[in-house]
Structure formats: structure tokens, C-alpha cells
Amino acid sequence: MPRAIVLNPQDNVATLIDTGEAGVACTLQGEADGTVTLRSAVPFGHKVCVRATPAGGDILKYGQVIGQASKNLEVGDHVHIHNVDSARGRGDKPGARS
Amino acid sequence: MSQTFLGYRRPVGAAGVRNWVAVISIMDNCNPVTRAICEAVDGTIPVTTLFVRGQYGHDLEVSLNTLAGMGRNPNIAAVLLVGLEEGTTEEVARRIRPSGKPVEAVTLQPNGTINVIAEGTRKALKLALAASNLRREPCPVSDLLVGVECGGSDTTSGLTCNPTIGAMADRIIDAGGSVIISETSEFFGAEHLFAKRAVSDTVAKAFTEAVLRLEREAVGRGMDIRGTNPTPDNIRGGLTTIEEKALGAMAKAGTRSLAGVLTYGEPPKAKGLYFMDAPAPAVENLTAFAAAGCQLIFFGTGVGNPIGNMVSPTVKVCGNVNTLRTMADNIDFDASDILEKSAKASSLGEKLYSFAVDVASGTRTTSELLDVRETAISRFAPTI
Incomplete structure (x- = not known):
């Protein structure tokens, strides 16, 4: 069973430390336990959603904001650049923090 | 120790x-x-x-x-x-x-x-x-000025190699030595945490201003830094945003107070932990460390970046089991026990401190022996 680490109890993502195939249950370690079933393949080192998050909601890792969801996220979703936006260094985005 | x-x-x-x-x-x-x-x-x-x-x-x-x-x-x-x-x-x-x-x-x-x-x-x-007539003799660890760097980062960096380097950095400082962390852009999203560690409001402001000034410059050019930082290999390694990368990168500075802010290549005037305002890419950043007088550099890597500095031996620390297998020739210290055997960063940091003393005493690094070393001084204006 692939392993995924939750670094802070507030986090809504876990980091896989094994390769995860779609449909498999992944064991949570660290600041959470239980399992999460992967809705799609998640490569080694990538993140999986462990708490449903609406589009625009903060993505939390280390208990800190690492970006915002650009789509609604379900538990088990692969969380990466296709569904998370960064708020920093975004000269392309009017109104981004500067 | x-x-x-x-x-x-x-x-x-x-x-x-x-x-x-x-x-x-x-x-x-x-x-x-x-x-x-x-x-x-x-x-x-x-x-x-x-x-x-x-x-x-x-x-x-x-x-x-x-x-x-x-x-x-x-x-x-x-x-x-x-x-x-x-x-x-x-x-x-x-x-x-x-x-x-x-x-x-x-x-x-x-x-x-x-x-x-x-x-x-x-x-x-x-x-x-x-x-060649000079001989090695016992010297205090308090003489050491150590640069801490990361490159070819992935999500293992913030969990393994960087916390290990951070635990070692604390020990170097406790022994009376000094440590420099740099890579200004790699504080975007973590600066609020690091600023809290400054010894004074003046230092906190100087640090935060260095980070925000660089971000303003990028934003002022109308640029989207994604794809440059995090880099394509960072993204392949699972780092989604610069904020995520920054929070992991900061771990290599350990936990001690931030004593001051340095300009590119500037030597610290006293002991302790310093931040150097300098570009993040490894070769130009390591060059700035060497110019500041760092005798050693500790370089955390995830997906792998072999480059070292010519003047300052560069120790490659990695905790990604895949990279440790495929790029073993380029790694000096294995920090994978944190994920594979639930080892504590503090105990690996103690081992890395012993290795630091060994390298300072003459043990060679892979980047020296393979001569994968380069020098590049950052440019701040066009030539005429």
C-alpha cells in the first residue's frame, strides 16, 4: 500500500512517498491516519487531497498556505499545477500580491 | 560532538x-x-x-x-x-x-x-x-562559515535533506560557527515565518524587504515566474508552487535566530545565522557563498543537481530513494532514513555534523573528485 505523509493536522494534502496507482488505497502517516483512495495515479512525491476543498480555497501543507485550488478538489484527487494556483511572483495576473 | x-x-x-x-x-x-x-x-x-x-x-x-x-x-x-x-x-x-x-x-x-x-x-x-609545506592542525569549528543551499528540489527536500542540513546548521552555530542561507526568491511564501526569527525589527525588515523587492521586480516586468521557479524538474518532483518550495527550502536554515542580512558575496561581520540576498540558481549562489568566505557548502537535492563550487567543497545531501539509486555518484550523504525508517532529522543532522568535520578535515566530496564545479558571478546590469 503506498504511503502518504500529512505534515500538519490542518493540511488538506498529503505527500506520497511511494508511487500511487489510480484506485488504490493509500496509507496516511504523520499527523493523520487512515487511508485515502486515489482517484487518479499520483507519482512519487506528488500530493493527494485528503479534505475536500472548493475552488479558490487555500491549499495547506506544513500548516501553511502553498496556493489556492483552481478547481473543486475531492478527497483522493492528485493535487498539482493542473488544479492549484500560486499567488506569488504573478506579474501575469493583475491584482496578484506583489 | x-x-x-x-x-x-x-x-x-x-x-x-x-x-x-x-x-x-x-x-x-x-x-x-x-x-x-x-x-x-x-x-x-x-x-x-x-x-x-x-x-x-x-x-x-x-x-x-x-x-x-x-x-x-x-x-x-x-x-x-x-x-x-x-x-x-x-x-x-x-x-x-x-x-x-x-x-x-x-x-x-x-x-x-x-x-x-x-x-x-x-x-x-x-x-x-x-x-605544500603547510600542514593541517586542529582548528575550532567556530572558524567555520557554512553555506546552505538546495537545488534540483522536490517534495522530499523539505522532508529529508533540508531538515537534516538545518539540524546540522544549528550544531555549527551552537559550536560558535556561522551559517548563511540565501536564494531570495525561495522565500516567497515563507518569509513571514523566517522574519519572526530575526534578532531585531531592523533585521526582520531588511530580510522581508529583500524578498518583496525581488518579487516586485518580477511582477513589474509582467512575468509569471511559474516554470522558472519552481523549475520544470521541481514540478516533476511534485512541487506545485513557489510557496511550497520555499517552506521546504527554509528548513535548511535550522532553528536559530537570524543575525543579519548580507549583500551578494558579503562576509558576515559576526557569528550566527545570516541571510544573503542573492539569486537562487546554484552556480551563481554558491559563487556568492565562496566569495563571502564559506569554507564548506551543504546542498540538499531531491531530483538531483550535481554541481558544486570550485573554492568551497560542496556536500550533496539527498533523501529521495529514487535519486539515491540513479544518481548515487553525485550524492555524499543519504538522508532517506527519515522517510524509509522514520529517523529523526535531529539524529541525521548529528551524523551530518560529524561528516562536516570530516570534510573540513580533508575527506573529499563527489563534486570535487568528479570535478563537477563551476563559477558564475551574478550580473546586475548590462555591459557597455
Whole structure:
């Protein structure tokens, strides 16, 4: 069973430390336990959603904001650049923090 | 924990962990001669550079100070400067002389390539013979100035190698030594946490302002930094945003107070943990560390970045089991036990501290032995 680490109890993502195939249950370690079933393949080192998050909601890792969801996220979703936006260094985005 | 290493005492300042004769190019047009001299004489290292010719103002000052800083670095026993003309060559020489070490120079004008290689080779031979008379002796760890870097990062970096380096950094500082963290852009999203560790409001403001100034410059150009930082390999390794990368990168600074903020290549004036405002890419950042006088650099990597610094031995620390298998030739210290055996970063940090003392005492690093080393001084303005 692939392993995924939750670094802070507030986090809504876990980091896989094994390769995860779609449909498999992944064991949570660290600041959470239980399992999460992967809705799609998640490569080694990538993140999986462990708490449903609406589009625009903060993505939390280390208990800190690492970006915002650009789509609604379900538990088990692969969380990466296709569904998370960064708020920093975004000269392309009017109104981004500067 | 050992409080001493076997180093080379210098006429002025801290002891070195290596004893090289540095052959330093004053500008790019001197590099072929620098390389030829180093190929001819064992015990020398080539410190090459690009540009300098045509640089002016602050940009030129940074370059000259950086070249001189690498010459002053305690790892260097003696310096041979290779210049095109005498004026700029003397500008660098006079900045190195306060170190009290031998400084010689050769210039291409009016001697020409063959003659200057011959003259430079004879001078380097004499300097290397003299340097070989120096012996290692016990020196305090408080002499050490250590740079902490990360490159080729992925999500294992913030969980394994960087916390291990951070735990070692705390021990270096507790032993009376100093540590520099840099890579300004890699605080975007973590600066609020690091600023809290500043010894004063002034230091906190200087640090935060350095980070926000760089972000304003990028935003002011209308640029989206994604794809540049995080880099394509960071993203492949699972890092989604610069904020995520920054939070992991900060771990390599350990937990001690932030004593001050340094400019590119600037040596700290006191002991403790410092932040240097300098560009993140490894080669130019490591060059700034070497110029500041770092005798050692600890470099956390996830998906793998082999490059090291010419003057300051660079220890590669990795906790990604895949990279440890595929790029084993380029890794000096394995931090994968944190994920694979639930080891604590503090206990691996203690092992890394012992390894730091070993490397300071003469144990070689993979980037030295494979000669995967490069020098690049950051540019801050166009040439004219």
C-alpha cells in the first residue's frame, strides 16, 4: 500500500512517498491516519487531497498556505499545477500580491 | 560532538579546509590561460569568470569583490591572477592582499598567450610548492562559515535533506560557527515565518524587504515566474508552487535566530545565522557563498543537481530513494532514513555534523573528485 505523509493536522494534502496507482488505497502517516483512495495515479512525491476543498480555497501543507485550488478538489484527487494556483511572483495576473 | 577539525591556518582570519592555489581570471578573455596553467600544475584550481570587460558601476564592483572574495577564501593558500591588462588586475589584487597570503599576477598584454602561460605556470609551480609545506592542525569549528543551499528540489527536500542540513546548521552555530542561507526568491511564501526569527525589527525588515523587492521586480516586468521557479524538474518532483518550495527550502536554515542580512558575496561581520540576498540558481549562489568566505557548502537535492563550487567543497545531501539509486555518484550523504525508517532529522543532522568535520578535515566530496564545479558571478546590469 503506498504511503502518504500529512505534515500538519490542518493540511488538506498529503505527500506520497511511494508511487500511487489510480484506485488504490493509500496509507496516511504523520499527523493523520487512515487511508485515502486515489482517484487518479499520483507519482512519487506528488500530493493527494485528503479534505475536500472548493475552488479558490487555500491549499495547506506544513500548516501553511502553498496556493489556492483552481478547481473543486475531492478527497483522493492528485493535487498539482493542473488544479492549484500560486499567488506569488504573478506579474501575469493583475491584482496578484506583489 | 567534535569541536575541532584539522584545517590550514592562514595569516589572517579563519582556517581553511583545503589548501589550493587559486588561479583566478580577471575577465572572460583570460580563461584559456587560467585553464592551461591549472592543467600544468597540480594543487591549483581554475577560478574562471564571464564578462567583467565592459561592466561598470555597482555591477563591476560586485564582480571585482566576488573574484577577490574567492581569492581571500580561507581554502586558498595563495593566488595567481591572470589578467588582460594591469589596471583591473591590480584592482582585484589590492582587495586580496589584506588576507596576508601570497598574491602573484600575470597579464596577457604585452606578453601574449604562450609567454603568459609559461610565466604563469612557473609562478603557480612556486606557489603550489610553498603551499605544500603547510600542514593541517586542529582548528575550532567556530572558524567555520557554512553555506546552505538546495537545488534540483522536490517534495522530499523539505522532508529529508533540508531538515537534516538545518539540524546540522544549528550544531555549527551552537559550536560558535556561522551559517548563511540565501536564494531570495525561495522565500516567497515563507518569509513571514523566517522574519519572526530575526534578532531585531531592523533585521526582520531588511530580510522581508529583500524578498518583496525581488518579487516586485518580477511582477513589474509582467512575468509569471511559474516554470522558472519552481523549475520544470521541481514540478516533476511534485512541487506545485513557489510557496511550497520555499517552506521546504527554509528548513535548511535550522532553528536559530537570524543575525543579519548580507549583500551578494558579503562576509558576515559576526557569528550566527545570516541571510544573503542573492539569486537562487546554484552556480551563481554558491559563487556568492565562496566569495563571502564559506569554507564548506551543504546542498540538499531531491531530483538531483550535481554541481558544486570550485573554492568551497560542496556536500550533496539527498533523501529521495529514487535519486539515491540513479544518481548515487553525485550524492555524499543519504538522508532517506527519515522517510524509509522514520529517523529523526535531529539524529541525521548529528551524523551530518560529524561528516562536516570530516570534510573540513580533508575527506573529499563527489563534486570535487568528479570535478563537477563551476563559477558564475551574478550580473546586475548590462555591459557597455
